[in-house]
Amino acid sequence: MGEVSVRRQKPTLDTVAAAAGVSRATVSRVINGSPRVSPEVKDAVETAIGKLGYVPNRAARSLAMRRTDSVALVMREPDATVLSDPYLGNIIIATSQALIGTGVQLVLVNARNDAEHSRLADYVRSGHVDGVLLASMHDDDPLPRLLLDAGIPTVVGGRPQRHLPGLSYVDVDNVGGAQLAAERLLHAGHRRLATIAGPRDMTAGSDRLAGYQRALSAAGRKADRVAYGDFTRESGEQAMATLLERHPDVDGVFAANDLMAIGALRCLRAAGRRVPDDVAVVGYDDIEMAKYTEPPLTTIHQPAVAQARTMTEILLTQIGGDPVPDPVVLPTELVERESV
Amino acid sequence: MGEVSVRRQKPTLDTVAAAAGVSRATVSRVINGSPRVSPEVKDAVETAIGKLGYVPNRAARSLAMRRTDSVALVMREPDATVLSDPYLGNIIIATSQALIGTGVQLVLVNARNDAEHSRLADYVRSGHVDGVLLASMHDDDPLPRLLLDAGIPTVVGGRPQRHLPGLSYVDVDNVGGAQLAAERLLHAGHRRLATIAGPRDMTAGSDRLAGYQRALSAAGRKADRVAYGDFTRESGEQAMATLLERHPDVDGVFAANDLMAIGALRCLRAAGRRVPDDVAVVGYDDIEMAKYTEPPLTTIHQPAVAQARTMTEILLTQIGGDPVPDPVVLPTELVERESV
DNA sequence: AATATCCGTGAGAGCGCTCTCATGACTACT
DNA sequence: AGTAGTCATGAGAGCGCTCTCACGGATATT
Numbered sequence: 001m002g003e004v005s006v007r008r009q010k011p012t013l014d015t016v017a018a019a020a021g022v023s024r025a026t027v028s029r030v031i032n033g034s035p036r037v038s039p040e041v042k043d044a045v046e047t048a049i050g051k052l053g054y055v056p057n058r059a060a061r062s063l064a065m066r067r068t069d070s071v072a073l074v075m076r077e078p079d080a081t082v083l084s085d086p087y088l089g090n091i092i093i094a095t096s097q098a099l100i101g102t103g104v105q106l107v108l109v110n111a112r113n114d115a116e117h118s119r120l121a122d123y124v125r126s127g128h129v130d131g132v133l134l135a136s137m138h139d140d141d142p143l144p145r146l147l148l149d150a151g152i153p154t155v156v157g158g159r160p161q162r163h164l165p166g167l168s169y170v171d172v173d174n175v176g177g178a179q180l181a182a183e184r185l186l187h188a189g190h191r192r193l194a195t196i197a198g199p200r201d202m203t204a205g206s207d208r209l210a211g212y213q214r215a216l217s218a219a220g221r222k223a224d225r226v227a228y229g230d231f232t233r234e235s236g237e238q239a240m241a242t243l244l245e246r247h248p249d250v251d252g253v254f255a256a257n258d259l260m261a262i263g264a265l266r267c268l269r270a271a272g273r274r275v276p277d278d279v280a281v282v283g284y285d286d287i288e289m290a291k292y293t294e295p296p297l298t299t300i301h302q303p304a305v306a307q308a309r310t311m312t313e314i315l316l317t318q319i320g321g322d323p324v325p326d327p328v329v330l331p332t333e334l335v336e337r338e339s340v
Numbered sequence: 341m342g343e344v345s346v347r348r349q350k351p352t353l354d355t356v357a358a359a360a361g362v363s364r365a366t367v368s369r370v371i372n373g374s375p376r377v378s379p380e381v382k383d384a385v386e387t388a389i390g391k392l393g394y395v396p397n398r399a400a401r402s403l404a405m406r407r408t409d410s411v412a413l414v415m416r417e418p419d420a421t422v423l424s425d426p427y428l429g430n431i432i433i434a435t436s437q438a439l440i441g442t443g444v445q446l447v448l449v450n451a452r453n454d455a456e457h458s459r460l461a462d463y464v465r466s467g468h469v470d471g472v473l474l475a476s477m478h479d480d481d482p483l484p485r486l487l488l489d490a491g492i493p494t495v496v497g498g499r500p501q502r503h504l505p506g507l508s509y510v511d512v513d514n515v516g517g518a519q520l521a522a523e524r525l526l527h528a529g530h531r532r533l534a535t536i537a538g539p540r541d542m543t544a545g546s547d548r549l550a551g552y553q554r555a556l557s558a559a560g561r562k563a564d565r566v567a568y569g570d571f572t573r574e575s576g577e578q579a580m581a582t583l584l585e586r587h588p589d590v591d592g593v594f595a596a597n598d599l600m601a602i603g604a605l606r607c608l609r610a611a612g613r614r615v616p617d618d619v620a621v622v623g624y625d626d627i628e629m630a631k632y633t634e635p636p637l638t639t640i641h642q643p644a645v646a647q648a649r650t651m652t653e654i655l656l657t658q659i660g661g662d663p664v665p666d667p668v669v670l671p672t673e674l675v676e677r678e679s680v
Numbered sequence: 681a682a683t684a685t686c687c688g689t690g691a692g693a694g695c696g697c698t699c700t701c702a703t704g705a706c707t708a709c710t
Numbered sequence: 711a712g713t714a715g716t717c718a719t720g721a722g723a724g725c726g727c728t729c730t731c732a733c734g735g736a737t738a739t740t
Contacts, residue, residue: 010467055462055465055466056466057403057466057467058466058467058468059399059400059402059403059408059467059468060399060403062399062402063397063399063400063403068399070447073448086426086429086628088429088433089426089428089429089432089433092429092432092448093428093429093450096448096449096450097450099450100450100452105447105448105449105463105468106447106448106449107410107445107446107447107448108413108432108436108445108446108447108448109436109445109446110433110436110437110439110440112440122395123445125395126395126396126397126398127350127397127398127399128398128399128445262632266632288426288629289628289629289632292602292606292629292632292633293632293634294633294634
C-alpha cells in the first residue's frame with residue numbers, strides 16, 4: 001500500500017531536488033540547460049532525474065513562462081468537404097512534420113460555424129497556444145482580425161481577401177498557375193475554352209478565375225464561359241453538365257481544382273465525349289488522385305507541403321519575436337499528364 | 341501609454357473579482373457554473389467578465405485541476421506513407437469532429453522513429469494530455485505498454501498484436517472483411533485467386549490475409565499465391581508484377597488495401613490484362629479514390645469515421661473514470677463496383 | 681594584502697486558478 | 711426562544727515551475 005502510493009505519486013522538481021541534495025532552482029537550471037551549474041551537481045541531478053523518472057509538468061511551466069510551446073492549426077470547413085478534400089490532409093500532415101524536432105506541439109482545431117468560431121477565439125486567447133495557423137479561410141471570416149487585435153502571432157494560408165496590415169500569409173500563385181493552365185490549353189490548339197470556377201468568396205477561387213481570364217485576353221479571346229462550383233467533385237460534375245448544355249462546342253476546360261476536374265471527367269465520359277480528343281481538361285492542385293484518373297489529369301501542382309512548412313517557419317519566427325515578414329507567394333507549376 | 345498598458349494587460353480572476361466587488365473564489369464559482377451563487381452576484385460577475393473580456397488561463401487551470409482537457413492522437417508512419425494514405429487523414433478529421441462540442445482539444449503527434457517515440461512518452465507523461473489515441477501502430481511498438489504502465493488512458497486503433505490486459509482498442513473486422521472479399525471473387529466464378537497482402541507486422545495485414553485464407557479453405561482451395569506489399573501503391577504494383585510472373589494464369593486478386601489495389605490495376609493495365617474480364621480485383625478500405633479508378637474498384641468499406649468516433653468516445657469515458665471497456669470490433673461491408 | 685569581480689547555489693516570490701474550510705446571515709425545527 | 715442546519719461568500723493554501731536576488735567562496739585586479 002505505502003509502497004504503491006510512493007511509486008504512484010509523480011515526482012516533482014522538489015522530489016528531484018531532495019534526491020540530488022540540491023535546491024529546486026538548481027534542478028531547474030539543469031533541466032533548462034543553464035551553463036551556470038557545476039558538472040558534479042549536474043551529474044547528480046541527472047542521475048536523480050533518471051532514477052525517479054521525472055518529467056517536467058507542462059502546465060506549470062506554461063504558467064510560469066507564459067508560453068505553451070504549442071500552436072493551433074485552425075480549419076474551417078463543413079464536414080463533408082473536410083473529409084473528402086485531400087489538400088487539407090496534406091496541410092495537416094505537412095504541418096505536423098514541420099513541427100517535428102522543434103518541441104512545439106500541434107493542436108488541431110476544427111471550427112465549422114460561427115458559434116464555434118467565437119469559442120475558438122476565446123480558446124486561443126486563453127493562452128493555450130502561442131500562435132495560430134489558419135487554413136482554408138472563407139472571406140468574411142472575422143478570425144484573422146480578432147487574432148491580430150489580440151496580439152496572437154498568426155499566419156494565414158492563402159491570401160486573405162482584405163489585406164490586414166500586420167497579418168502575414170503564405171499564398172500560392174493562383175493567378176500564375178491558372179494562367180499556365182489556360183495557356184497549355186491554348187497551345188494545344190483548343191479554342192472554345194470554358195472554366196469551372198471555384199467559390200467567389202475564396203481568393204483561391206477568384207484568383208484562379210482571374211488567371212484564366214488573363215491568359216485568354218492575352219490571346220485575344222473572351223473568357224465568358226464560366227460555371228461555378230464549390231470545389232467538390234459533385235459540383236464539378238454539375239458545372240460541366242451546365243457548360244455542355246450552354247456551350248455544346250466546348251473543346252477545353254479548366255477546372256479550378258482537381259476534385260471538380262474529376263467530376264467534369266465523369267460528366268464528359270457520361271456524355272460520350274472523349275478526353276482529351278473531344279474535350280481537354282486541366283485541373284488544379286495535383287492531388288494524389290489526379291494520377292489515377294482516366295486519363296491521368298494534367299494539372300497545376302499545388303505546393304501544399306512547402307506551403308505548410310513555410311507557414312510553420314514564419315509562425316515560429318514570429319512567436320520568437322521577429323517582426324511580421326512580408327507575404328510569401330509560392331510558385332506553381334504545370335504537371336503534364338494525359339488529359340490535354 | 342498608460343491606457344495602452346491597461347488594455348494590454350490580460351485580466352485575471354482577481355481583476356474580475358475586483359471589478360465585480362466580490363472575491364476570487366466567487367468568480368471561479370460563476371465560471372464553473374457552481375449553483376451556490378446568488379443571481380445578483382452572478383450577474384455582476386458576468387457583466388465584469390464581459391466588460392473586461394476575461395478568458396480563463398488554461399495553464400493555470402490545468403495546474404490546479406490536474407487535467408488538461410486535451411487528448412493526443414499519435415500516429416506512427418514514415419513520411420511518405422502518411423502523406424499519401426487517405427485513411428489516416430480520415431481518422432484525423434473524424435477524430436477532430438468527434439471532439440467538437442466536448443471542450444476537449446486534439447493534439448496531433450507524429451512520431452516517426454523510436455527516438456521520437458520515447459520523447460513522446462515523456463511528453464504524454466508530462467501531463468499535457470489526459471489521454472492518448474493510437475493510430476496505425478506497428479507491432480513491436482512499446483508505446484501501449486508504456487502508456488498503460490504510466491496509467492494514461494489509451495485507446496488503440498486496430499487490434500494490437502499482443503493483447504495487453506487493460507488496454508482497450510477499437511478494431512475493424514479485418515478477417516471478416518477479407519473473407520467477404522475473397523468470397524465475392526469466388527462467387528463471381530474466379531478460381532485462380534491470389535492476394536497482395538499487407539505487412540506481416542501489422543495486424544491489419546495479417547488479419548486480412550487470414551480472412552482471405554479462411555474463405556479459400558472453406559471453399560476447399562489452397563491459398564498459396566501470396567505476394568507482400570507495404571500498403572503503398574508502388575508496392576502493390578510491384579507485388580502484382582511478381583504475381584503475374586509467378587502465376588500467369590491468375591484470374592482474381594484480393595489486395596489488402598485500396599492503394600495496393602490501385603497499383604495492381606495499373607500493373608494489370610500495363611500487362612494488357614482487362615479488369616474484370618481477365619483478372620478481377622477487390623481492394624480494401626473504400627477510400628475516396630476507389631470510386632474514380634478505371635474501372636471503379638470493388639472494395640471493403642472501412643468504417644474509419646465510425647472507428648475514430650468510437651475510439652474518441654471510449655477514451656473520453658475512460659478519462660472520466662469509467663472502467664476499461666471490452667474491445668470493440670466494427671463490422672465491414674462489401675462495396676460493389678466494377679472491378680469484379 | 682585589500683578590494684573588486686565572478687560564479688555556483690539557495691531562498692522565495694510569483695504565474696492564475698481551484699478547492700477546502702471558516703464565517704456569518706438566514707431559515708427550519710423542537 | 712434556542713439550537714441545528716442551510717447557504718452564499720471570503721480567506722488562503724496549494725498545484726509545479728521559473729526567475730530574480732542575495733550570498734558566500736574562489737579568482738582576478740591594483
